[in-house]
Amino acid sequence: MHRGDLLLSDDPQKGGDERLAAIERDLKHLKAGLGLLGVAPCGSCGIYYRLSDPGALFDCGEFVCWNCVSRWWLRRCPELSTRDRPMVERELRQWLVGYHHAKVIGKLGDLPEPEWLLLKLVTGCEQCEGSGKTYSGHHCQHCDGRGTVWVVVEQPT
Ligand SMILES: [Zn+2]
Numbered sequence: 001m002h003r004g005d006l007l008l009s010d011d012p013q014k015g016g017d018e019r020l021a022a023i024e025r026d027l028k029h030l031k032a033g034l035g036l037l038g039v040a041p042c043g044s045c046g047i048y049y050r051l052s053d054p055g056a057l058f059d060c061g062e063f064v065c066w067n068c069v070s071r072w073w074l075r076r077c078p079e080l081s082t083r084d085r086p087m088v089e090r091e092l093r094q095w096l097v098g099y100h101h102a103k104v105i106g107k108l109g110d111l112p113e114p115e116w117l118l119l120k121l122v123t124g125c126e127q128c129e130g131s132g133k134t135y136s137g138h139h140c141q142h143c144d145g146r147g148t149v150w151v152v153v154e155q156p157t
């Protein structure tokens with residue numbers, strides 16, 4: 001039998017805990033090191049991305065990568081308070097428009113065919129603040145009175 005095994009078998013619980021603590025310590029150092037290298041993990045899939053690439057991770061207190069963003073939004077959106085939601089929606093739209101050539105579409109007829117879309121999200125309409133109505137009580141022209149708009153990214157042709 002190996003010497004190390006003998007030592008550990010004296011008090012397997014203690015040995016295990018110490019090993020776990022050592023692994024946790026190493027992991028912490030590794031994470032700090034990766035932070036110095038300018039990379040951070042996506043909170044959903046755990047894949048590391050470069051922070052210097054602003055299109056790689058969407059940052060809203062947690063990091064989400066492009067591959068996870070639509071699934072993440074479906075899950076996250078209902079959890080947001082009515083106060084936080086428009087803020088996160090605006091940032092998400094800006095990130096998608098700014099770095100992923102997304103378009104904001106308010107009218108159903110303007111929506112591209114689904115097979116041409118890489119991504120499709122629904123967010124509140126910014127023009128009417130999600131109410132579907134203008135201040136004067138008229139039907140919001142921007143979102144056709146639905147109160148929501150689509151944020152879509154088309155496949156490059
Ligand atoms: Zn991800």
Ligand SMILES: [Zn+2]
Pocket residue numbers: 125126127128129130131132133140141142143144145146147148
């Ligand atoms: Zn509207």
